[in-house]
Amino acid sequence: MKKSYILIRNQLILLFTLLIIIATSNNLFAASILDIGSTEPLALRKIMSDMGKNMQAITDGISHENWKQVKKTALQIADHPQPPFTEKIRILSFVGSDVSKYKEHDQKTHDTAITLSQAATEKDAYKVISVFSSLQNNCLACHQSFRKSFLEYFYQ
Numbered sequence: 001m002k003k004s005y006i007l008i009r010n011q012l013i014l015l016f017t018l019l020i021i022i023a024t025s026n027n028l029f030a031a032s033i034l035d036i037g038s039t040e041p042l043a044l045r046k047i048m049s050d051m052g053k054n055m056q057a058i059t060d061g062i063s064h065e066n067w068k069q070v071k072k073t074a075l076q077i078a079d080h081p082q083p084p085f086t087e088k089i090r091i092l093s094f095v096g097s098d099v100s101k102y103k104e105h106d107q108k109t110h111d112t113a114i115t116l117s118q119a120a121t122e123k124d125a126y127k128v129i130s131v132f133s134s135l136q137n138n139c140l141a142c143h144q145s146f147r148k149s150f151l152e153y154f155y156q
């Protein structure tokens with residue numbers, strides 16, 4: 001009786017040890033694949049920084065009434081690159097229940113950039129300026145809701 005008790009106990013210890021090994025190696029795997037604890041800047045930052053430059057190019061285009069340039073650059077904003085898959089997972093898991101809000105900001109920015117490119121195609125200067133201002137508001141809205149918490153979470 002006592003012997004079988006020890007046997008079961010040893011088997012349980014073995015089982016728990018195995019579970020712990022599996023759990024921790026999974027975490028290591030997750031950490032490396034998801035880049036957890038990385039201090040590298042997000043790819044998102046470079047994408048954003050490029051969109052900032054695009055906005056400057058659009059202001060320039062408006063000053064020179066170069067609607068071709070405005071159109072081209074607005075489309076670059078509309079089709080801005082996406083962060084790599086693993087970074088997307090990091091971002092979406094951080095954003096959590098606000099994910100639809102975050103995606104809505106991104107979608108609105110996309111749609112407004114398309115409208116801006118159409119206004120530029122029509123060479124409608126006043127419309128271009130008014131839609132450009134909406135676009136700036138779209139950028140700002142997401143920044144006001146998310147930027148501070150991103151900086152705190154990904155770069156503390």
Ligand code: HEC
Binds near residue numbers: 042044046106150
């Ligand atoms: C869906 C949310 C969202 C939208 C929409 C958005 N941004 Fe951002 N933006 C962010 C976040 C989050 C950061 C902080 C990223 C970081 O520092 O890693 C940021 C940072 C930036 C930065 C600073 C980059 C740097 O080098 O520190 C610039 C410039 C920028 N955004 C421009 C824009 C422009 C221009 C638009 C609109 C055309 C825009 N963003 C729309 C979320 C957004």
